[in-house]
Amino acid sequence: MIMAPTDKKSCFLCGAFKKLTRHHVPPRNLFPKPRPSDLIWVWACKECHNDKLSMDDEAFMVWLSSAAHEGPGSKIFNEKTALIFEKKPAFRKNVFSEVKQQLRLIPSFDGGLSAEFVDFLSFPVQRINPYIVKLVKGLLRALRPDYDYSMDVFLSTAVTPLDWSKIPLIRQVQEIGRHDSRGDGVFDVWHCIVSDKDAGFWLLQFYSAAWILVGHAHGERAEKLLKTSGMAGETVS
Secondary structure (H helix, E strand, O other): OOOOOOOOOOOOOOOOOOOEEEEEOOOHHHOOOOOOOOOOEEEEEOOOOOHHHHHHHHHHHHHHHHHOOOHHHHHHHHHHHHHHHHHOHHHHHHHHOOEEEEEEEEEOOOOOEEEEEEEEEOOOHHHHHHHHHHHHHHHHHHHOOOOOOOOEEEEEEEOOOOOHHHHHHHHHHHHHOEEEEEOOOOEEEEEEEOOOOOEEEEEEEEOOOEEEEEEEEEOOHHHHHHHHOOOOOOOEO
16 A cells, blocks of 8 residues: 655655655545544645645635534534634635535445435535645555656546436446545545556545545547546536
């Protein structure tokens, strides 16, 4: 199980070799204490590992924990997110303005589905999608170190509760992809690289409450591959 890209000591975003620091993917703040000892990390330069990225880490934690109704996500909400909301009431209002009650679909490993009505929190797409792309680039560096993603086009989409169109792709990625996890019920990831090593798909699960699909491919192949996957029309980064 690869935890650090020891053979590629350069920034996972820009390739710089100087002023490097560890950057966790996903961020450490998603994990309740005591945190696992095997958290995934990559090298990031000082310029890329900046205050904006730290603010995005916090915002991502807030959105994910606000979507969780039990388990570690609920614990993070009570211990961290609730305090942030006390200090930033306008932020809290903005977050919960996106809450809607919908039917939540829960894919299982045996190919079945269960469903329940829950308060569903939608993501601020323009902010979250670029953040997710950075997260997946970090996971690529750590878990697929031989893959060159420098020229890839990335596309990410949150799987909403009623989005039945994404279920076949979710099942396919789960069936053929490698599975990795960190923390008990915090983070699961399924990832697969196509046979000619110029494209891949990632399924990210957080707190068993939020699912995000990411596809990426080299150059000209990107548009065709992502269309055939059913992800066309989403935000590309």
